[in-house]
Amino acid sequence: MSTDTSFITRSHEENWLPVLELAVEEVFEIMLGCRVKPVAQAEHPPSSEFTAMIGLAGALCGVITVCCSAKSAGQMATKMLGDAAASQSEVGDALGEICNMIAGNFKNKLAGTDERCMLSVPTVISGEEYSLHSMADGKAVETVLLFENAPVAVRLELQA
Amino acid sequence: MTATAAAKPSPHENWLPTLVLATQEVFEVVLGCKVKQAEPSSEVLKGGFTAIVGLAGALCGVVTVCCAAVTAELMAKGMLGDATVSQRQVVDALGEMCNMIAGNFKNKLAGTDERSMLSVPTVISGGQYSLHSLADGQSVESVLLYEDARVTVRLQLQG
Numbered sequence: 632m633s634t635d636t637s638f639i640t641r642s643h644e645e646n647w648l649p650v651l652e653l654a655v656e657e658v659f660e661i662m663l664g665c666r667v668k669p670v671a672q673a674e675h676p677p678s679s680e681f682t683a684m685i686g687l688a689g690a691l692c693g694v695i696t697v698c699c700s701a702k703s704a705g706q707m708a709t710k711m712l713g714d715a716a717a718s719q720s721e722v723g724d725a726l727g728e729i730c731n732m733i734a735g736n737f738k739n740k741l742a743g744t745d746e747r748c749m750l751s752v753p754t755v756i757s758g759e760e761y762s763l764h765s766m767a768d769g770k771a772v773e774t775v776l777l778f779e780n781a782p783v784a785v786r787l788e789l790q791a
Numbered sequence: 792m793t794a795t796a797a798a799k800p801s802p803h804e805n806w807l808p809t810l811v812l813a814t815q816e817v818f819e820v821v822l823g824c825k826v827k828q829a830e831p832s833s834e835v836l837k838g839g840f841t842a843i844v845g846l847a848g849a850l851c852g853v854v855t856v857c858c859a860a861v862t863a864e865l866m867a868k869g870m871l872g873d874a875t876v877s878q879r880q881v882v883d884a885l886g887e888m889c890n891m892i893a894g895n896f897k898n899k900l901a902g903t904d905e906r907s908m909l910s911v912p913t914v915i916s917g918g919q920y921s922l923h924s925l926a927d928g929q930s931v932e933s934v935l936l937y938e939d940a941r942v943t944v945r946l947q948l949q950g
Binding site: 684685686687688689692693694719720723724727728731749750751752753754755756757758759760761762763764765766767788790 | 838843844845846847848851852853879882883886887890908909910911912913914915916917918919920921922923924925926947948949
């Protein structure tokens with residue numbers, strides 16, 4: 632069995648949630664200066680006014696999304712860029728960059744995967760009425776955390 | 792599909808002809824119709840369906856296919872050969888079209904194919920949303936007519 636095949640087999644069995652949670656916590660601490668911990672999704676249903684997404688390609692193929700309210704996205708932008716972060720575009724850039732860093736940090740934690748798994752470019756969707764459908768048909772894990780007392784959902788969906 | 796253009800990733804490359812050819816071939820093979828480029832228009836589609844596939848590696852960016860809900864439904868019917876289709880089938884059909892366009896485009900880039908990979912398609916649907924890519928490089932776009940309706944195919948690359 633080749634290395635790639637054994638990795639793909641492993642990816643179907645792996646529990647990715649703790650790795651994803653750690654990657655998220657580290658990015659929020661480093662980039663936004665705050666400690667976040669997972670909370671129960673049922674008690675804190677996340678808003679999806681803003682969704683940042685980034686594709687994973689190669690040995691691990693799928694998508695990572697970060698969903699939050701417009702207010703939370705704005706707060707992240709202010710913490711990253713200062714009070715000048717006022718435009719919708721800057722808010723989108725900030726959330727996209729957070730998503731990019733979470734995906735990069737997650738990927739770097741997977742020993743042996745880093746060089747065989749690559750990231751695409753983040754895309755940010757905003758609006759009041761839309762839904763997102765990933766065609767990834769494999770495992771999906773999600774963590775919800777509180778940022779400034781508002782829920783932010785981070786989701787990993789993998790191709791089988 | 793025939794391999795034609797021989798392109799290498801370059802920030803100065805004109806990707807549009809390759810993207811248009813890749814799109815036309817997919818429409819012809821999958822939906823059995825020849826699509827032509829539409830005249831430029833200032834009309835902006837609000838809402839509807841957008842399929843996205845990420846490119847990673849030597850060529851890094853996103854390919855998106857955007858159309859009205861009724862157009863996405865026509866594509867699904869054309870692909871499945873059914874008179875009626877579910878919302879899930881419409882989503883899957885548009886995602887698959889986007890995946891094939893991105894794959895065909897990638898295959899036309901000699902020497903890039905093995906160094907560029909695709910992520911999984913994602914499809915956005917709704918009445919009111921906007922899309923913002925963080926790709927800061929070249930962006931090319933083609934609008935094609937499928938059953939007299941506009942379908943926008945866009946390639947946005949990282950600089």
